[in-house]
Amino acid sequence: xxxxxxxxxxxxxxxxxxxxxxxxxxxxxxxxxxxxxxxxxxxxxxxxxxxxxxxxxxxxxxxxxxxxxxxxxxxxxxxxxxxxxxxxxxxxxxxxxxxxxxxxxxxxxxxxxxxxxxxxxxxxxxxxxxxxxxxxxxxxxxxxxxxxxxxxxxxxxxxxxxxxxxxxxxxxxxxxxxxxxxxxxxxxxxxxxxxxxxxxxxxxxxxxxxxxxxxxxxxxxxxxxxxxxxxxxxxxxxxxxxxxxxxxxxxxxxxxxxxxxxxxxx
Amino acid sequence: xxxxxxxxxxxxxxxxxxxxxxxxxxxxxxxxxxxxxxxxxxxxxxxxxxxxxxxxxxxxxxxxxxxxxxxxxxxxxxxxxxxxxxxxxxxxxxxxxxxxxxxxxxxxxxxxxxxxxxxxxxxxxxxxxxxxxxxxxxxxxxxxxxxxxxxxxxxxxxxxxxxxxxxxxxxxxxxxxxxxxxxxxxxxxxxxxxxxxxxxxxxxxxxxxxxxxxxxxxxxxxxxxxxxxxxxxxxxxxxxxxxxxxxxxxxxxxxxxxxxxxxxxxxxxxxxxxxxxxxxxxxxxxxxxxxxxxxxxxxxxxxxxxxxxxxxxxxxxxxxxxxxxxxxxxxxxxxxxxxxxxxxxxxxxxxxxxxx
Numbered sequence: 001x002x003x004x005x006x007x008x009x010x011x012x013x014x015x016x017x018x019x020x021x022x023x024x025x026x027x028x029x030x031x032x033x034x035x036x037x038x039x040x041x042x043x044x045x046x047x048x049x050x051x052x053x054x055x056x057x058x059x060x061x062x063x064x065x066x067x068x069x070x071x072x073x074x075x076x077x078x079x080x081x082x083x084x085x086x087x088x089x090x091x092x093x094x095x096x097x098x099x100x101x102x103x104x105x106x107x108x109x110x111x112x113x114x115x116x117x118x119x120x121x122x123x124x125x126x127x128x129x130x131x132x133x134x135x136x137x138x139x140x141x142x143x144x145x146x147x148x149x150x151x152x153x154x155x156x157x158x159x160x161x162x163x164x165x166x167x168x169x170x171x172x173x174x175x176x177x178x179x180x181x182x183x184x185x186x187x188x189x190x191x192x193x194x195x196x197x198x199x200x201x202x203x204x205x206x207x208x209x210x211x212x213x214x215x216x217x218x219x220x221x222x223x224x225x226x227x228x229x230x231x232x233x234x235x236x237x238x239x240x241x242x243x244x245x246x247x248x249x250x251x252x253x254x255x256x257x258x259x260x261x262x263x264x265x266x
Numbered sequence: 267x268x269x270x271x272x273x274x275x276x277x278x279x280x281x282x283x284x285x286x287x288x289x290x291x292x293x294x295x296x297x298x299x300x301x302x303x304x305x306x307x308x309x310x311x312x313x314x315x316x317x318x319x320x321x322x323x324x325x326x327x328x329x330x331x332x333x334x335x336x337x338x339x340x341x342x343x344x345x346x347x348x349x350x351x352x353x354x355x356x357x358x359x360x361x362x363x364x365x366x367x368x369x370x371x372x373x374x375x376x377x378x379x380x381x382x383x384x385x386x387x388x389x390x391x392x393x394x395x396x397x398x399x400x401x402x403x404x405x406x407x408x409x410x411x412x413x414x415x416x417x418x419x420x421x422x423x424x425x426x427x428x429x430x431x432x433x434x435x436x437x438x439x440x441x442x443x444x445x446x447x448x449x450x451x452x453x454x455x456x457x458x459x460x461x462x463x464x465x466x467x468x469x470x471x472x473x474x475x476x477x478x479x480x481x482x483x484x485x486x487x488x489x490x491x492x493x494x495x496x497x498x499x500x501x502x503x504x505x506x507x508x509x510x511x512x513x514x515x516x517x518x519x520x521x522x523x524x525x526x527x528x529x530x531x532x533x534x535x536x537x538x539x540x541x542x543x544x545x546x547x548x549x550x551x552x553x554x555x556x557x558x559x560x561x562x563x564x565x566x567x568x569x570x571x572x573x574x575x576x577x578x579x580x581x582x583x584x585x586x587x588x589x590x591x592x593x594x595x596x597x598x599x600x601x602x603x604x605x606x607x608x609x610x611x612x613x614x615x616x617x618x619x620x621x622x
Contacts, residue, residue, distance in 0.1 A: 052513050075519030086511035090564040094281040099507055103519035108500050111283050120281045132281055155518060 001063065003028045003159050003191035004049060004078075009057035011041075011048050018044045020215045021057075028158070031185060031192040033202040035227070036212035037236045042195035043083065045212065046161045049193070050080045061159065075103035079152035080161040089137030093147050096136055097122055100154030122154040125187070126180065142173035149177070153184060160184075162194035174198065178205050199227050199240075203249035211235060223249055284506070284565030286572070294575030298355065301579035305351035305586055306343070310594060313339050322348075345480065353479040353487075354585045354599075355578035357540045358550055360491045362577020364533040364540075365551020366558075366569050367498045370505035371529040372424075375614060376440050378551040379416075379537040383446035385548070387419025388412035388534075388541035390454040393468055397461040409490050412538035415450075420534050422446050473598035475545040476585050483543040494536025498570060501529050505566035547581070547600045549607020554580055556614055 004026040011019040019041045026032045034042045048055040051066060051074060059066040061077040069077070079100070087096065100122070101115040123129040126146045136144060152160055162181060169177065178201060185192055196202040202209055203223035211219040211226050213235040219226045227249055232240050243250045306322070307315045317333045321343055324331025335343065361379060368377040368384075379385045391411035399407060423446045427439035458468045470477075504525045507515045512522040540547075554577040555569055562568050581599070584606070588597040 047513075050517055052516055070519075071516065071521055072519035075517060080517045082513065082517075085514055088509050088564065090559075091506075091509065092284075095284050095506070095565065096510070098281070098283055099510060099514070099518055102507055102515075105503070107504075110503060116281050116283075123281065151518075 001028060002026060002060070003030070003062060004193060005058075005060040005063075006045075006049060007058040007060070009045070009048055009055055009059065011044055011053055011055050013044070013053065018215055019048065019055075022212075022215075022217055024210060024217065024220075026159075026191055026193050028191050029185075029189060030208065031182075031194070031206045033206035033209040033223075034193065034195045034212055035199060035202050035209050040212040040235075041215045042212055043163055046080060046163050046193065046195055050074075050078060050161055052080075072103040075155060075157065077157055078159045078161060079155040079157040081148050081152050081163060083163045085148050087136040087144060087147075089135060091136050092132065093128060093134050093136060093139070093150075094119060094123070094132040096147055097150045097154050100151040100156075103155065118156060119150075119154050122150040125153060125184065126150045141169050142176060145169060145173065145177050146180070149180060149184070153188065158189070159191045159193070162192060164194055164196050174201065181205075199232070199251040200249065203227050203251070204247050227251060283503075284563060284567050286568050287562075290562050290568070290572055291575075294572050294579075298575050298579045298582075301582040301586075302351055302355065305354065305582045306347050308586060308590065309342070309347055311339065311342050313343055318343055349481045349484055350476055350479040350585070351582055353484050353543065354476055354582045356484065356487060356491055357476075357544045357547065358554075358581025358584075359574040359578035360495065360536045360540045361547065361550040362554035362573040362580070363495055363498055363570055364537045366555035366566070366573045367501075367505070367529050367533040368551070369555060370508060370566050370569075371526045371533070372439055373509065373511070374439060375556070376552070376611075377443075378549070379533070380447070380546070380548045380551070381440055382443040383419035383423045383450060384416040384534050384537045385541050385546055386447040386450040386454070387415035387417070388538040389415070389472060389546055390450045390457070391415025391538070392471075392542050393454050393457050396468055396471075397457055397464050406486065408542040409486060409539045412542040413490070413535050416534040416538040416541070417531065419446050419450055420530055424530075470598075471545040473545060473600045476599050477589075477596060479543070487539040487543045490539035491536050494532045494534075494539070495574065497532035498529060498536070499574075501525060501532075502566045502570050505529065505570075509564075509566075545598075545600065547603050549603045549611065550577055550581060552614065553603075553607055553610050556610075 002025045004024070006022060006024040009019060009022045010017065022045060034045060036042055044053060047053045049059050051059070061074070066074055097119045098111060098115065101111055101118060104115060105111055120129070123132055126149055128143065128146050128150060131139065131143065131147070136147065139147065160181070164174065164177070181192060181194070182205060184190055194206070206223060208221060209223050209226045210217050211231060218235065219231055227242060229240055229242050232238055232251070239254050240251050241254050243252070306318055307313070313335070317335055320333035321331060321335055321340065323329050324333060365378045368379065368382060369375055391414055392408050395405060395407045395411045399405065423439060423443040426442035426445065458465060504520060507518065507520050508522055508525060515522040555573045558569050558572045558576060562572055584602045585599050588599045588602045591597055
């Protein structure tokens with residue numbers, strides 16, 4: 001059984017092929033990281049899995065074809081946390097997190113006590129229960145990210161798609177979010193597929209990674225197998241040194257050629 | 267006890283869907299009743315409020331009319347002032363709630379039945395009926411022709427706005443609406459000038475026509491408005507979901523495009539009915555929802571019903587100004603609302619620059 005299975009998925013946007021024949025399987029409870037240079041198609045792959053962009057090929061959630069699921073049933077299978085979600089300034093955190101309950105509310109209905117309790121518990125699990133009444137516009141970047149995660153948790157879907165592709169968060173906030181996702185993953189038994197920007201963090205948090213380059217998966221496996229100096233050089237065009245520390249791999253950029261101050265003066 | 271303490275600990279009591287507070291409902295209703303009273307009591311012919319109230323009470327079932335009004339005063343009160351006030355309340359409420367609905371559907375604080383071209387389209391449809399059919403004013407055809415015109419205009423504005431580029435739709439929508447409005451107004455002027463025998467009539471109606479309002483106008487517009495408003499109100503929660511964008515709405519299982527289409531059709535239907543009976547009255551759909559948002563919150567569960575009440579009251583008061591300021595002459599009501607609306611528009615533009 002797989003939580004997410006992607007078969008021969010291709011996406012063409014504005015006449016340009018963004019993803020070509022991508023196949024990927026994520027096991028229940030697994031955390032798979034999508035890495036790759038900017039523009040490789042990480043975000044598009046997540047959006048295609050969530051049926052937010054037109055695609056060809058098949059996406060299956062727990063063996064069920066996503067293409068035939070009703071939108072609300074799909075939303076009960078998979079929640080997505082976008083890179084820069086649109087957050088109305090005046091909307092309160094509680095109202096925003098309540099939107100995650102939409103797949104459980106009938107068309108003309110309103111939220112029930114169950115929905116309200118699911119929201120309260122999501123707020124508590126993300127440590128933002130004290131912010132319930134605060135307008136979204138008054139939160140810091142890290143707090144907003146927690147609110148968005150709480151909305152996804154309230155959705156009560158077994159699978160979380162997380163787009164941290166080009167994170168707008170600073171190092172600390174980014175790390176905290178990933179730690180939170182890691183905790184939620186064990187407490188909620190979540191399956192996680194995340195687009196990741198920082199290779200060291202990808203190595204520290206994920207079980208497996210897939211390297212996307214120019215719309216195709218070019219390498220996949222454990223972080224140690226994929227985050228290698230030669231692959232990073234070939235696909236990111238970056239010189240890095242990969243070392244193995246106590247928390248996993250560490251990717252540090254190296255300078256191939258140092259311009260000395262004598263050369264500058266000359 | 268366990269459940270209660272768990273709920274307490276989770277803070278469930280602080281989490282609740284945005285709700286219309288009873289105080290606001292009472293305020294909206296009181297304001298509307300106050301406006302109706304002023305509209306009925308004030309006029310060039312002095313009818314004492316006590317007598318007017320007695321007469322109005324007499325309209326209720328099982329209550330005797332104890333007012334002893336003269337036949338003339340009776341006619342002024344029941345056949346002139348009352349339908350005019352009722353129609354103003356209906357038109358104002360409809361335009362305000364439609365404006366709020368357009369703002370939610372297009373996620374654009376400047377959307378309004380007039381800026382989107384809906385009113386101009388409805389105006390063209392109605393003008394064609396007045397000038398080219400024998401039925402003329404007050405015909406059953408007017409709301410239908412107005413609806414077709416309104417919907418065509420919004421569809422065109424939306425299509426042109428989208429062509430401006432995905433992601434820029436919000437800004438380009440208003441520009442497209444303005445272009446559509448100019449175009450339709452030009453056609454409308456052409457049609458109107460070609461038929462000189464109806465010129466005065468059409469012109470007076472365009473500036474906003476509550477002057478000749480009668481019960482027949484109320485009856486003509488009511489079904490369309492009721493349906494449109496009911497549909498808009500039933501989508502209040504979904505409009506809140508749309509406020510986080512189509513992508514997020516889709517990801518939580520909402521068919522965003524379908525919800526938008528339904529709300530826009532309903533708002534256009536209600537707008538068309540309002541235009542058909544009252545002409546072009548601008549800015550109500552912009553001013554009222556914005557003030558409501560400022561004072562009562564931005565959730566559509568609050569904005570929509572309150573816009574209905576305050577919009578009705580606002581238009582009654584504007585109409586009152588229009589007929590008293592230069593009495594015995596009357597200012598067209600569209601002129602009064604534009605006098606308030608245009609500066610307000612500039613203010614909204616200033617404060618909403620970020621989101622536009």
